[in-house]
Amino acid sequence: xxxxxxxxxxxxxxxxxxxxxxxxxxxxxxxxxxxxxxxxxxxxxxxxxxxxxxxxxxxxxxxxxxxxxxxxxxxxxxxxxxxxxxxxxxxxxxxxxxxxxxxxxxxxxxxxxxxxxxxxxxxxxxxxxxxxxxxxxxxxxxxxxxxxxxxxxxxxxxxxxxxxxxxxxxxxxxxxxxxxxxxxxxxxxxxxxxxxxxxxxxxxxxxxxxxxxxxxxxxxxxxxxxxxxxxxxxxxxxxxxxxxxxxxxxxxxxxxxxxxxxxxxxxxxxxxxxxxxxxxxxxxxxxxxxxxxxxxxxxxxxxxxxxxxxxxxxxxxxxxxxxxxxxxxxxxxxxxxxxxxxxxxxxxxxxxxxxxxxxxxxxxxxxxxxxxxxxxxxxxxxxxxxxxxxxxxxxxxxxxxxxxxxxxxxxxxxxxxxxxxxxxxxxxxxxxxxxxxxxxxxxxxxxxxxxxxxxxxxxxxxxxxxxxxxxxxxxxxxxxxxxxxxxx
Amino acid sequence: xxxxxxxxxxxxxxxxxxxxxxxxxxxxxxxxxxxxxxxxxxxxxxxxxxxxxxxxxxxxxxxxxxxxxxxxxxxxxxxxxxxxxxxxxxxxxxxxxxxxxxxxxxxxxxxxxxxxxxxxxxxxxxxxxxxxxxxxxxxxxxxxxxxxxxxxxxxxxxxxxxxxxxxxxxxxxxxxxxxxxxxxxxxxxxxxxxxxxxxxxxxxxxxxxxxxxxxxxxxxxxxxxxxxxxxxxxxxxxxxxxxxxxxxxxxx
Numbered sequence: 164x165x166x167x168x169x170x171x172x173x174x175x176x177x178x179x180x181x182x183x184x185x186x187x188x189x190x191x192x193x194x195x196x197x198x199x200x201x202x203x204x205x206x207x208x209x210x211x212x213x214x215x216x217x218x219x220x221x222x223x224x225x226x227x228x229x230x231x232x233x234x235x236x237x238x239x240x241x242x243x244x245x246x247x248x249x250x251x252x253x254x255x256x257x258x259x260x261x262x263x264x265x266x267x268x269x270x271x272x273x274x275x276x277x278x279x280x281x282x283x284x285x286x287x288x289x290x291x292x293x294x295x296x297x298x299x300x301x302x303x304x305x306x307x308x309x310x311x312x313x314x315x316x317x318x319x320x321x322x323x324x325x326x327x328x329x330x331x332x333x334x335x336x337x338x339x340x341x342x343x344x345x346x347x348x349x350x351x352x353x354x355x356x357x358x359x360x361x362x363x364x365x366x367x368x369x370x371x372x373x374x375x376x377x378x379x380x381x382x383x384x385x386x387x388x389x390x391x392x393x394x395x396x397x398x399x400x401x402x403x404x405x406x407x408x409x410x411x412x413x414x415x416x417x418x419x420x421x422x423x424x425x426x427x428x429x430x431x432x433x434x435x436x437x438x439x440x441x442x443x444x445x446x447x448x449x450x451x452x453x454x455x456x457x458x459x460x461x462x463x464x465x466x467x468x469x470x471x472x473x474x475x476x477x478x479x480x481x482x483x484x485x486x487x488x489x490x491x492x493x494x495x496x497x498x499x500x501x502x503x504x505x506x507x508x509x510x511x512x513x514x515x516x517x518x519x520x521x522x523x524x525x526x527x528x529x530x531x532x533x534x535x536x537x538x539x540x541x542x543x544x545x546x547x548x549x550x551x552x553x554x555x556x557x558x559x560x561x562x563x564x565x566x567x568x569x570x571x572x573x574x575x576x577x578x579x580x581x582x583x584x585x586x587x588x589x590x591x592x593x594x595x596x597x598x599x600x601x602x603x604x605x606x607x608x609x610x611x612x613x614x615x616x617x618x619x620x621x622x623x624x625x626x627x628x629x630x631x632x633x634x635x636x637x638x639x640x641x642x643x644x645x646x647x648x649x650x651x
Numbered sequence: 652x653x654x655x656x657x658x659x660x661x662x663x664x665x666x667x668x669x670x671x672x673x674x675x676x677x678x679x680x681x682x683x684x685x686x687x688x689x690x691x692x693x694x695x696x697x698x699x700x701x702x703x704x705x706x707x708x709x710x711x712x713x714x715x716x717x718x719x720x721x722x723x724x725x726x727x728x729x730x731x732x733x734x735x736x737x738x739x740x741x742x743x744x745x746x747x748x749x750x751x752x753x754x755x756x757x758x759x760x761x762x763x764x765x766x767x768x769x770x771x772x773x774x775x776x777x778x779x780x781x782x783x784x785x786x787x788x789x790x791x792x793x794x795x796x797x798x799x800x801x802x803x804x805x806x807x808x809x810x811x812x813x814x815x816x817x818x819x820x821x822x823x824x825x826x827x828x829x830x831x832x833x834x835x836x837x838x839x840x841x842x843x844x845x846x847x848x849x850x851x852x853x854x855x856x857x858x859x860x861x862x863x864x865x866x867x868x869x870x871x872x873x874x875x876x877x878x879x880x881x882x883x884x885x886x887x888x889x890x891x892x893x894x895x896x897x898x899x900x901x902x903x
Contacts, residue, residue: 407771414768418759490754491772492731492746560679645734648727649669 177383184379185372192368196361198530202616203360210235211585212287212351213319218247219339219348222257222310226340229307230347231264233333236354239296241289242306245317245349246282255279257310261296264303264335272296272304279314287351295354303335306350319349360619400494407493408501415476415505430512434465438520445581453583458521458612463580465517466604469510470546471571476502477550478557478567485651495644496637499550507543521611529614538606541625545599548632551640558643558650578604599628657743658705659824659855660729664738667699667724667879698724699879701738708744708823711856713870713887715894721879722859726826729857744823744855747773751828753813758802762793762812765801769816783819790845791815792838807834818845825849827858867891 175183222228256278262271275293282288296304308316318337334347378394385392420426438461446456453459480498481488488495514535522528557563578600579587587595595601602624609617699721706712714722727733729740730748755772756765766787770780788797791812801809811834818825827846834842850856850869860866866873866887873890875883883890 403774406776407774410768410771414757414760414764417764418757421759486751486754487772489727489732490751491748493772493774560682562678562680566679648733 180383181376181379184375188368188372188375192365192372194533196364196368198533199364199616200361202531203358203364203619205355205357206615206618207354208236208356209353210351212243212245212349213334213347215245215349216318216346219316219318219337219344219346221315222308224310227307227309228316228348229305229338230350231303231305231335232350232352233301233303233335234296234299234354235352237298237300237357239292239299239352239354241291241353243287243289243351243353244282245287245319246284247315247317255310257282257308257314259290260307260309261292262305262307264305267305271307279310282314287349289353300356306348317349318344318346358618404494404497408497408504411497411501412505412508415501416508419505419509427512430509431516434461434468434513435516435520437464437468441581449581449583449586455521455524455526455612457524458517458526459608460581461517461520462607462611463578463604465510465513466542466607467575467578467580467600468513469506469542470549470600471575472509473503473506473546474549474553474567474571476506477546478553478564480550481554481647482557482561482651489648489651495647496551496640499554499640500547503543503546503550506546507539510539517611526612527614529610531610531614531616534610534616535607538603538610538625541606541629542603544629545603545632548629548634548636551636552632555636555640555643555647558647574598574600580604596624599625599632602628656708659708659710659743660706660857661741662702662704662725662729662738663740665699665702665725665728665735665740666697666737667721667728667733668736669696669698670694697879699728699735702876702879702881703738704874704881704884706855706857708855709853710872711850711870712858713866713873714857714859714876715866715873715890716876717898720876722876723828724879725876726828726857726859730826742824745774746824746826747817747820747822748826749814749817749828752817753809756801756809756813759800761799762788762791762797762801762804765812766816769813770820773817773820773822775820779820787812787815787819790819790841807838810834811838814842814845818842818849821849821852821854823855825854825856827856827860829860863891863895 219228220226256276258274258276260271261273263269273292273294273296277290319334334350337344337347382392382394384390385395420429423429425432438457441460441464442457445460449456477499480502481495484498488498553563553567577595578598579595584595584605602621606617606621606625609615609621702721702725714725716722724733726748728735729742730746731740731742732748753769755769757768760768763784766784767777767780771777788794791797791808791814793808793812796804796808801812804812814834846856846869856869858866858870870887872885873883873887873894874881875890875894883893
């Protein structure tokens, strides 16, 4: 290969490149810090309430109700109770008290009163604490209710948990009139947890900047000394094949909607229609458990559809281009990559109906929406890794295509697309977190519907899932690509 | 750049061995069963053995040999489609392999789109193709049909377009595997002229043909392959004479 002199590379002298890199890095880091600052400093949490069991005995002057629970937030702001409808409630206010469970005789931490009329019958009522309980996360508190009568509360049995802004809580002993009672109050905690992530933000950013700087300097030295470098190789491949990649993506896109009357409109309609179908089928089942069910459904459907499209097309990328691969040389990864990118065009178009549905269903766009390219970037890298892996495997084992169809169906059911996360059994939650698609969908839902950035752990999950899959896919592809022509 | 001309193609001790999976497994189930039974057998087939030669810029080299002598394998190794089992191939310059014309075409797309698609597959960029576009369309004699999807073309039209794209973009190395008869008599003449002018214009050509007259006419040098090894390498007339007398002698 001859050394190509690139005029634009010559104009960009090293100090200029470093300055541009630093400026760009700072701008991106500052933008990112601005977006995530609040969400990485404090995060609103609420526990899931136990599901309703039987109604507890009436709250009377004689029989006070007390319930111990473990505080689930750094700052406990409110408690929710499920009041049952009863005969005309008394005028007398309900007196509530929070005290340490370990020292029953000490003075309560908080006492306050709520008028019985303020309790919404047969629904969870939010009781804001007169002042937040701070710094008692993990400690066991006792909530005591006293009243003149006329009110009763729902008791609960099992606890439902979900990850979408919910944390686990332990509910302890329930006493009615001083005696232990079966079950528990239907109690939900609401509060704020403090995160320390922002403290590490700038040190980590500085380390990343330094790593990038080192890479640029190293690459520059390799360029000057004519030594091989992965970056320089990648640059040369990019320069030569970027146009081909673009042409292949445009080709796929054109051919896809050729001879269809509505053409590109299908990219809009498809997710909308699928959302409608799922909505009709599942709305009675899951509607009440999920905020903004249409947007919840649609975000899941769009992301899973992209994954399914990209991997199905990627799977056939090598075998389907056999005629070309055995006749013309080009880097073989271009084929699966072009398929993943052409499906991505579709994904981007289908974001438009998602935004419309979100706006129509009353979601106010938040600055967290700016993180969408990042979330889709993770997803894209993950899909490239999967496509590399599958396309290579397909060359040697043609039954992968049938197996993959079944796998996709299983994967679809294992991902909370149309069902709420709260129905996942607590014991399996850890396993669910290992599902990369769950992480990507969770990420997208929290920045769109939730309006908050996920906590750093989700970023880490996504980063590992995407780069790890890419590394595995690339390693397998690289090792086997020279043998492709012999099996096609 | 140095003044001493460097060889444009260098093949050093190139061997190509195919490992043929005799049990022909290409399903997971079969593979596991064969593996478990210990029946996964491979047979080695040496298509090329220790082939070495150099080609200087502008040379037109014909490759001779009987069927199965390794001619096509050699062309694919030089094009970079096969990676040699041992030895190495160095090429300096852009290669246009005309191994099967039109293999990069998408029949749903128009002729115009296919010019860009096929051009990109051959490694050319947009600017270059835009500059040559009119020339390609004119050479292929497609006229208004260029806007139609090529599934509506006759096979002759497809071949003309493919030939036009492959040769008009002026690669440094042209690799030809028996493709010189394209289209009707008039276009055959035109394509022949085009090949001649490319060869005179300095393009390095590596061609396989069974048409000895064509080889004698076009090539200065020939390489005779026999069972994957170079049997003779020299001036075209000499090698052709030797090859023909070998064939007339019954091929021994």
